Amino acid sequence: MDVTNETMSRTDLRRPLVDPTVDTEKRPPLDVGLESVLMESSLSYRRRIYLGACIELKLLSRLALPAILIYLVNSGMSVSTRIFAGHVGGQELAAVSLGNSCFNLVYGLMLGMGSAVETLCGQAYGAHRYDMLGIYLQRATIVLALVGLPMTILYTFSYPILILLGEPKTVSYMGSMYIAGLIPQIFAYAVNFTAQKFLQAQSVVSPSAYISAVALLLQISLTWVAVYVMNMGLMGIAYVLTISWWVIVGAQSFYIAVSPRFRHTWTGLSWTSFHGLWSFFKLSAGSAVMICLEMWYSQILVLLAGLLKDPTRSLDSLSICMSISALSFMVSVGFNAAASVRTSNELGAGNPKSALFSTWMATFVSFVISVAEALAVIWSRDYVSYIFTSDVHVAEAVSELCPFLAVTIILNGIQPVLSGVAVGCGWQTYVAYVNVGCYYIVGIPVGCILGFTFNYQAKGIWTGMIGGTLMQTLILLYVTYRTAWDKEVEKAKKRLDMWDEKKEPRQN
Numbered sequence: 076m077d078v079t080n081e082t083m084s085r086t087d088l089r090r091p092l093v094d095p096t097v098d099t100e101k102r103p104p105l106d107v108g109l110e111s112v113l114m115e116s117s118l119s120y121r122r123r124i125y126l127g128a129c130i131e132l133k134l135l136s137r138l139a140l141p142a143i144l145i146y147l148v149n150s151g152m153s154v155s156t157r158i159f160a161g162h163v164g165g166q167e168l169a170a171v172s173l174g175n176s177c178f179n180l181v182y183g184l185m186l187g188m189g190s191a192v193e194t195l196c197g198q199a200y201g202a203h204r205y206d207m208l209g210i211y212l213q214r215a216t217i218v219l220a221l222v223g224l225p226m227t228i229l230y231t232f233s234y235p236i237l238i239l240l241g242e243p244k245t246v247s248y249m250g251s252m253y254i255a256g257l258i259p260q261i262f263a264y265a266v267n268f269t270a271q272k273f274l275q276a277q278s279v280v281s282p283s284a285y286i287s288a289v290a291l292l293l294q295i296s297l298t299w300v301a302v303y304v305m306n307m308g309l310m311g312i313a314y315v316l317t318i319s320w321w322v323i324v325g326a327q328s329f330y331i332a333v334s335p336r337f338r339h340t341w342t343g344l345s346w347t348s349f350h351g352l353w354s355f356f357k358l359s360a361g362s363a364v365m366i367c368l369e370m371w372y373s374q375i376l377v378l379l380a381g382l383l384k385d386p387t388r389s390l391d392s393l394s395i396c397m398s399i400s401a402l403s404f405m406v407s408v409g410f411n412a413a414a415s416v417r418t419s420n421e422l423g424a425g426n427p428k429s430a431l432f433s434t435w436m437a438t439f440v441s442f443v444i445s446v447a448e449a450l451a452v453i454w455s456r457d458y459v460s461y462i463f464t465s466d467v468h469v470a471e472a473v474s475e476l477c478p479f480l481a482v483t484i485i486l487n488g489i490q491p492v493l494s495g496v497a498v499g500c501g502w503q504t505y506v507a508y509v510n511v512g513c514y515y516i517v518g519i520p521v522g523c524i525l526g527f528t529f530n531y532q533a534k535g536i537w538t539g540m541i542g543g544t545l546m547q548t549l550i551l552l553y554v555t556y557r558t559a560w561d562k563e564v565e566k567a568k569k570r571l572d573m574w575d576e577k578k579e580p581r582q583n
Contacts, residue, residue, distance in 0.1 A: 108130060109127055109130045109131060109134075109421075109426070109429040109432065109433075110421070110424075110426040110428055110429040112126045112127050112130065113127050113428045113429065113432060114428060127432055127436075128436060131417075131432060131433055131436040131437075132436070132440070134278070134413075134417060134433075135410070135413050135417070135433075135436065135437055135440060137278065137280070138275070138278060138280055138412065138413035138416055138417070139409040139410050139412070139413040139437075140409065141280035141281045141283065141284035142275070142280055142284075142408070142409040142412040142413060143405055143406055143408070143409030144284040144287070144288065144409075145271070145280070145283055145284050145287050145409075146405045146408050146409060147405050148284070148287040148288055148290070148291045149287060150401070150405065151291050152290070152291055152294055152316065152319060152320075153175055155291070155294060155295055155298065156171050156175065156298070156312050156313075156316055157171055157175070159298050159299075159302055159312055160309065160312055162302075163302060163308055163309065163312075166245060166246055166249060167249065167308065167309050170246055170249035170250040170252075170253050170309060171250075171253055171309070171312065174250045174253040174254045174257065174313075180226075180367075181223070181226050181230075181260075181261050181264060182264065183363070183366050183367040183370040183371075184222065184226075184363050184367060185219055185222075185223070185261075185264035185265060185268050186264075186268055186366055187359075187362045187363030187364065187365060187366030187367055188215075188218065188219055188222065188268075188359035188360070188362055188363045189215065189219065189268030189269050189271070189272050189359075189362075190272065190359075190362040190365075190366065190415070190498050190503065191215065191355065191358045191359035191361075191362045191503070192211055192212065192215045192268075192269050192272035192273060192276070193272045193275065193276060193412075193415045193416065193419060193498050193499065194358070194362075194415075194419055194498055194499065194500070194501045194503070194570075195207075195211045195355075195358075195570070195571075196208045196211050196212070196272060196273055196276035196277075196419075197275075197276040197415065197416055197418070197419025197420050197422075197423060197499055198419045198420075198422055198423035198499075198501075198567045198570065198571060199211065199276075199423060199571055200276050200277055200340070200419075200420055200423060201419060201420035201421060201422060201423025201424035201425075201426075201567075202423035202424060202425070202567070202568070202571055203424075204423075204571055205339040205340045206339070206340070206342060207571070208273060208276065208277070208340040208341070209340055209341045209342055209343075209345070210345060210347055210348050211273070211355075212269055212270065212273045212341070213344065213345065213348030214348045214349075214350075214351065214352060214355050215269040215272075215355065215359070216265055216266055216269045216270075217348060217349065217352060218352055218355055218356050218359060219264070219265035219266075219268070219269060219359075220262055220265045220266075221352075222265075222356075223261040223262055223264070223265050226261050227258050227261060230254045230255070230257070230258055230261075231255070231258070233250070233251040233254045233255075234247055234248060234251035237250060237251060249309060252309065252310060252313075253309055253310070253312070253313045254313075255313075256310050256313025256314050256316075256317060257313055257316065257317055259317050259321070260316065260317045260320050260321075263317070263320040263321050263323070263324045264320070266324045266327075266328065267320065267323055267324050267327065270324070270327045270328060270331060271283055271327070273331070273340075274327070274331070275412055275415075275416050276416060276419065276420070277336075277337075277340060278416060278420075279336070280412075282327075282330055283327060286323055286326045286327060286330075287323060289326075290319045290320075290322050290323045290326075291319075293319060293322060294315055294316060294318075294319035297315045297318070297319070298311070298312055298315045298316075301314065301315050358501070358503065361503035361504030361506075361507050362498065362503040364503075364504075364507040364510075365494065365497075365503050365504075365506045365507040365510060368507065368510040368511060368514060368515070369494070369510060369514075372510075372514045372518070372519075372540065372543070372544075373397060373400070373401075373540075375519060376393065376397070376522075376536060376537065376540055379519075379522070379523065379526065379536050380393045380533055380536065383526065383532050383533060383536075384532065385532075388468060388469060388472055389472070389532065389533045391466070391469045391472070392460075392469050392472035392473045392476055392533065393476070393533060393537075395459075395460050395469070395473050396473060396476050396477075396479075396480045399452065399459065399480060400480060400483055400484060400487065403445065403448045403484050403487065403488075404487050404491070406441070406444055406445075406448075406488075407441055407445065407487050407488055407490075407491040407492065408491055410437050410440065410441040410491070410492045410495065411491040411492055411494060411495035411498075412495060413437055413495070414433065414434065414437035414438070414492045414493075414495035414496050414499065415495035415496070415498040415499040416499070417430075417433040417434075417437065417499070418430050418433055418434055418495070418496050418499030418500060419498075419499035419500075419567075421433055422499065422500065422560075422563055422564050422566075422567040423567050423571070425564050425568075426564075427560035427561045427563065427564050428560070430499075430560050430563065430564075431558075431560050434496045434555060437492050437495070437496075438489060438492045438493065438496075441488045441489065441491075441492045442485070442488045442489050444488060445484050445485050445487065445488020445489070446485060446488070448484050448488075449480075449481035449482070449484045449485050450481075452477055452480055452481050452484065453477060453478065453481050456473070456474045456477035456478075457470070457474050459473065459477075460473035460474070472533070475534070476533065476534070476537065479534065479537045479538070479541065482541055483537075483540075483541060483544070486541070486544045486545060486548055487544075489548050489552070490544060490547060490548045490551065493548070493551035493552065493555055494506060494551070496555060497551070500558075500563055500566075500567075501566070501567075501570060502554075505554075506551070509547055509550050509551070510547060513543045513544070513546040513547035513550065514543045514544075514547065515543075517539075517542060517543050517546055518539050518540050518541075518542055518543020518544065518546075519539065519540070519543070520539070521538075521539035521542055521543070522535060522536040522537065522538065522539020522540050522542075522543075523536065523539065524539070525538050525539050526539070
């Protein structure tokens, strides 16, 4: 890493690198000491790396750990519905599983589109254009709510759609009723994901984690009452899940509105948020495609397994492996959020060296954790399946797939973090194209050829999928390595200036 400022004194290490025209009395705190450390010429290279790593690890842990908890809790809400439905009846469990799988379309769509808020709010916060964060929050909520309208039509007519897809009539009917009870949840997603990214951009993550944890406990309690006390069955499970998501939305909105820490970033409702909706939609559409393609990739692996010679054994073993992979993936998703926030903040603040350092630090930490997880999977390969099943044949199949699972876990320790960097830089559309090529032009076709033509079965399908993920990871590593971070700082400034041209107010 080059030393570009040979005259900086040790006193400058404590001087924040911010716009001197911004009143420090009105500026929210932002830790920007990393750039000063990395540019301090009086320190040796190893000393700068050490001090920078200490600073960055503190910032990453403060962001990643609560984010991991949030995603684990959100997954737990979905899992709890399956548990309660399974105790109601077998068809109810099938209906809930089917309904939740269908609803993943909206979840991925809204989560992906909400990621655009990370890019804009993160860069605006780093650049100290605080009033713009509230505008972005409102604009994103409007766009996501408008996108949710056609989704309500899709889920209103879910019964004939499920029948058309070949699902059994009874399960399709019960699943469509369950989905109907979740329709208000679409608009809860629209508000929740934008508010969540608004908070993350300001390194405020813990409150969302606490709110999500309380909502999970509330959901479990109310679902128990609805099922065992009020005998509401399947619809009670759906209603409580929807109410729980709106509790999260209400608590987050109330916190943003009343907390004094957001007095500069949230100044109330504004008509300005209706400007530039189409431009925001185009940016968020790239995020949505990027996230959805990644979420569907693993689902296709399970669908293909149902076409193998022994579908029951293949599906059971792959489902267990996918459950383990999904659990480890939550850790990487937490670092994805942290990397996105750190990268966008530093680019907005005009700190290219800090953006570069944050990128590789987050990737390295996530990679080390994923290697530890992979080693744990290999060590427990003969026993881990008994957590899910007592079937010896399935346990043997899981043991055979564990080396593939370990490789997947390691790749998932790198790829999501680099995707978070892409979100922080605003590369969503580019990454969406990379995902299409690597996943759907290379990974899936190669997996089908190995699995069916060469008769490697589940191992062949998974090998092809790993090949697609490996190709995507290598491309993202190369693109990140070749990135000119000074130019990314300029792009971030131009992106923010573009929104200023739409006459967004700025604080003096």
